[in-house]
Amino acid sequence: MIRITALILLVALTNSLSAKGPQRVYLWKGKAPGAKGNEPKDRPSLLLYNKTKKKTPVAAVVVCPGGGYGGLAMGHEGHEIAKWFNSFNIAAFILDYRHRGKGYGHPAPLTDAQRAIRLVRANAKKWAVDRERVGIMGFSAGGHLASSTGVYFDKGGDSDDPVDTMHCRPDFMVLCYPVIAFGESFTHRGSQRNLLGAKASKEKIRSMSTEKQINKKTPPTFLFHTTEDRAVPPQNSIHFYLGLKKHGIPAEMHIYEKGRHGVGLGKRIPGTNSWPKRLREWMAGRGLLK
Numbered sequence: 001m002i003r004i005t006a007l008i009l010l011v012a013l014t015n016s017l018s019a020k021g022p023q024r025v026y027l028w029k030g031k032a033p034g035a036k037g038n039e040p041k042d043r044p045s046l047l048l049y050n051k052t053k054k055k056t057p058v059a060a061v062v063v064c065p066g067g068g069y070g071g072l073a074m075g076h077e078g079h080e081i082a083k084w085f086n087s088f089n090i091a092a093f094i095l096d097y098r099h100r101g102k103g104y105g106h107p108a109p110l111t112d113a114q115r116a117i118r119l120v121r122a123n124a125k126k127w128a129v130d131r132e133r134v135g136i137m138g139f140s141a142g143g144h145l146a147s148s149t150g151v152y153f154d155k156g157g158d159s160d161d162p163v164d165t166m167h168c169r170p171d172f173m174v175l176c177y178p179v180i181a182f183g184e185s186f187t188h189r190g191s192q193r194n195l196l197g198a199k200a201s202k203e204k205i206r207s208m209s210t211e212k213q214i215n216k217k218t219p220p221t222f223l224f225h226t227t228e229d230r231a232v233p234p235q236n237s238i239h240f241y242l243g244l245k246k247h248g249i250p251a252e253m254h255i256y257e258k259g260r261h262g263v264g265l266g267k268r269i270p271g272t273n274s275w276p277k278r279l280r281e282w283m284a285g286r287g288l289l290k
Contacts (some may be wrong), residue, residue, distance in 0.1 A: 012133045022047040022082070022094070027115045032098070034108055041102040044112040045121065049082035050091040050127045057124065059133035059288045060091040061174070062116045066140025068260065069109065069194035076264030077139040077176075084265060084276060088289070091129045093120055093156035097145065106208065109195065113149045114168040118156065121166040133288055135219070140262065141191040143178020144210065146170075146242035147240060150221070151213035169171035173221040173287065174279060177229055177261060182209040188232045211236075216242040220250040222282050224275045231261035236250055252282050 018074040025257060026045045033148040035042045052058050063085075065077040072078070074094065082092035098104035117134060124131040138146030153169035179191045183205040196204055221244055225234040234255050244251040266272040283289055 022049050022079075024048075024096075025119070027112060027119055032108075032115075033111055035106075036103055042098070042235075044098050044108075044115070045096045046116055046202050047082070047094040047096065048094070048127070049086050050129065052086060052089040052091060052128070053152045054128075057128055057130040057174040058089050058091050058131035059135065059163045059283070060093065060120050060127070061085055062113070062120060062134070062136045062146075063092055063094045064097065064113060064136065064138035064142030064145045065094065066138070066142040066179075067099065067101070068188065068190045069099045069105075069141045069144075070190065071099065072096065072101075072142075073139065073262065076262070077142065080265060081137070081139075088280060090283075090289070091127065097140075100257045105197060106195050106204075109145050110148050110152060113145050114153065115163070117149065117168045117170055118163045118166040132212070133171055135174065135288070136170040137174035137176065138178060138272050139264070141188070141195075143175040144180060144191060144195075145207075146173055147175055147178060147180060147210040148208070149173075150216065150218045151210050153217075169217065170219050172219050172283075172286065175221060175237065175240065176275075177225045177232055177234075177263070178223070178236055178240070179232050180209070180240045182206075184209075184235075186233040186235040188236075211239040211243045214240070214247055214249070216247050216249075218244065218247065218249050220286060221252075222279055223251070223253040224256070224278070225254075226256045226259035226261075226263065226272060228257065228259055229261045248287075252278075254278055 012042045065072045078094045085092040099109040121131045155167045179188045182192045223237045225237040241253045243273045259272040
């Protein structure tokens, strides 16, 4: 009986500890724009990893996991990334955005990402982040979503909701093996179909092919990809980089030889596993770690 009781207590303790994760904050207090219901899948949110050792405001990154706009790779492209940022005092906010797997296509994911950036800025003091150092990071289709925020943004405006008064332009972008181009031979067709539908017009496809929408206000960008990526070929990053260069936007790109699509931090891939260090150096060089 003593052993059984001890086992029950151990299981209860384990469950209580595992339940203690990052705080979840919904992007809207009520229904999100275009919501089809009020279930969890209809309520986009942020998972907060904003506990750092710094006493002064730190840079923040909204993290967009990939998943082909049909799911979310919350583990290796979400929680692992957020914890890595926290390891050197960067606040991270994982975006649990709407996608086709939840019944949503365009513009819901972009609406969620823009709102996430506004929400972090609106809560800058509360969450101990620097309102002028709020970036966005995305993996795979999440990279397409992140890049979309860098070409489609606004200044905010008059609103009864203080969050909507904030601008939604990211101060920097980090794009990891991103889906970028639509309507091309190297397009990830599943992401395009999930976001825009199977019968999207040529105009809509072009408008969401983000390398064609880069402008002079697109934020500085870090990109990384791998040559062995067959699902989302590196041409996606290359074309976005060339678009940034054309418009004079500060950019850095690394294309590694090894690694299939979806490597995350790439811990076990020699060479490729250096990309987090390169990113940290780039962020330091841009004054984001001050």
